[in-house]
């Protein structure tokens with residue numbers, strides 16, 4: 106059982122995530138959208154959505170910090186286990202609560218605002234189940250740790266090594282199996298959420314528009330491949346289309 | 355100098371009768387789909403009036419267009435790039451459906467199905483969004499023909515601005531008493547701006563301007579539904595398709611333009627008031643022109659961008675920049691260039707938004723003519739007309755706020771030209787000699803005035819539309835034709851992909867429309883009738899194409915004998 110959960114399932118989920126994303130990007134660019142519902146309702150969205158999104162982004166970076174960076178590295182720069190945990194619980198907990206409150210507002214809004222509810226697909230509902238479950242379970246691990254005080258389980262000796270080992274293709278099943286039950290459930294739901302990710306509206310997160318900061322304001326495009334406008338074409342901003350301008354010459 | 359070509363439009367407002375034919379035909383062609391029920395790429399507003407969406411011109415509220423920074427650079431009014439990204443999770447200023455209107459249909463079926471009783475059955479309005487009963491409180495042209503009644507006139511952002519301005523003494527407020535009213539129609543489409551703020555607001559860079567003809571389009575494959583462009587456009591001419599989750603806008607009917615046909619709104623215009631043709635402009639100077647410090651100078655700056663296609667220097671540069679010779683020829687015959695630059699009677703709508711709009715308007719003389727003739731004056735006499743243009747401040751001020759960022763001298767100049775044309779041509783058509791003093795008074799020669807009259811009043815089809823076709827040698831690769839050749843049968847417009855409405859590979863517009871039409875002609879069900887017989891996304895008279903028999907539009911056939919589903923007791 107442990108071998109399947111911590112040695113096989115992760116790979117299935119990664120395959121689904123990567124393969125699914127590539128497939129969807131190639132097959133369904135038109136369906137790749139946030140499917141914003143702000144046209145229907147704005148008041149609750151303006152509270153819930155930023156709360157949720159800023160929260161989840163913090164949570165994401167927290168996970169990167171906790172899972173990817175080995176304990177020996179943070180200790181090398183003088184961060185003790187106690188200090189690390191205090192910070193992780195405080196900020197992780199705060200971000201988690203923001204995320205949870207945010208998503209509860211969003212779910213409430215989705216359920217109670219007529220048009221928004223009608224625009225909710227089965228796909229969305231499934232996604233929300235896994236997303237809310239992952240967030241709630243994550244907060245549960247945090248709460249248990251807070252309750253346990255200094256006796257708290259140090260997941261950086263169990264979960265984190267396992268997580269890294271997965272990417273080195275030598276899954277350390279034993280390390281993960283040694284973690285308490287709440288971590289097990291959270292990890293499973295998390296993995297399933299990622300497996301589902303490419304097939305839901307969550308794909309919008311993969312196209313976070315950071316390149317907006319660098320692109321020219323005015324975009325010229327041609328049916329022809331030739332570059333035009335007074336600006337030089339940048340990589341990724343070259344024209345689409347056909348070649349007849351070239352042929353004309 | 356970098357010469358680029360731009361398809362432009364001019365509308366002669368004096369001729370608009372406010373029939374909304376353009377809106378309806380446009381809707382039939384482009385937005386008769388679920389998700390775009392509330393969308394009018396072309397709409398006709400009565401001015402004074404609030405417009406559609408309501409009060410869209412109030413940029414202090416809606417934050418559309420550009421402003422200048424303290425250092426004199428252009429900046430999006432809604433904020434810089436970082437600020438826009440931070441606000442992306444829920445747009446700070448975003449029109450809601452209520453600011454447009456909630457689209458509806460009527461439950462016609464009850465008229466037929468209702469059991470016999472003492473009361474007349476009523477077809478209740480049903481929301482096309484929720485399918486629930488709804489109360490109709492607003493629409494895309496709710497204040498149609500009201501011309502700013504005393505009840506709603508003050509809600510027009512321009513009236514509000516005029517009333518607040520220092521130029522106006524308190525007793526001279528814009529009033530809406532009967533004897534002082536004026537009114538005209540303003541048809542609006544996307545302006546296909548030279549400096550579009552919708553494009554600049556798009557985080558994905560999905561909105562682009564076509565190099566060949568300047569048409570501004572949304573790449574449906576790259577749009578991710580961040581909906582920033584809707585805030586960005588000061589004319590609110592980008593709409594959110596709430597089914598597909600993508601932005602959509604007026605396409606300038608590019609599939610028609612590419613083969614030399616006028617846009618649907620122009621072709622069907624009852625007043626024949628729309629002109630289509632090419633502008634040549636200097637792409638290198640657009641940003642500098644849009645950053646002109648004084649708003650009042652923006653019109654002139656925009657005019658300066660337009661290049662004279664007969665100028666040898668421009669011709670050489672255009673050849674260098676790859677503009678084909680037949681396009682140059684079309685540019686020389688362009689009616690829009692003539693109206694905007696040669697005769698200087700067409701003006702851009704709201705130049706102060708700094709987007710350099712490319713749909714121009716000949717301001718209407720009719721508000722003034724109407725007042726004169728209702729008071730028994732001779733509205734074709736030059737002296738009377740010129741005097742009235744000076745005296746009737748309120749219409750002139752109003753027009754100036756619309757077309758010249760408040761410069762009444764420019765508006766007065768244009769109106770005088772129109773008045774001169776009226777007065778001069780009256781003599782000619784009465785068989786008298788034209789009075790050369792009349793054109794001279796507005797700085798024109800008799801010949802130019804007569805040519806202007808030919809273009810504006812006779813307005814032959816071939817003079818109104820000078821549309822160079824996309825190149826023949828490219829014909830097989832036009833966006834439309836090129837795609838459809840290697841396109842078998844894509845997902846029809848109303849089918850659902852695995853990820854909800856309209857997912858899957860997009861179909862070229864022509865193929866999509868063809869499939870949708872075929873689907874509707876050959877099937878008995880309306881676009882998205884659901885099992886529960888809901889009215890959501892249902893076909894009504896506006897979005898019905900005359901083919902097929904969508905549910906609910908017509909009564910069902912005679913009931914099967916014996917079932918008596920729709921037969922009432924009494925009839926039996």
Ligand code: HEM
Nearest residue numbers: 139140141142143154158161211215310313314442443580
């Ligand atoms: C970092 C980049 C991201 C950006 C720019 C972004 C942006 C957006 C936008 C614009 C919406 C539409 C809101 C509306 O108008 O209705 C949205 C919705 C949503 N996003 Fe994100 N998002 C990001 C990341 C994420 C992540 C990482 C998650 C989840 C793990 C997520 C989950 C959601 C959900 C569940 C909704 C639907 C909210 C609702 O309407 O109920 N997003 N996002």
Ligand code: SF4
Nearest residue numbers: 544545547550552587
């Ligand atoms: S009018 Fe058209 S081109 Fe100009 S900003 Fe609006 S949508 Fe963009």
Ligand code: SF4
Nearest residue numbers: 370373374376623625
């Ligand atoms: S069809 Fe022509 S006359 Fe009728 S409303 Fe439209 S622009 Fe005006």
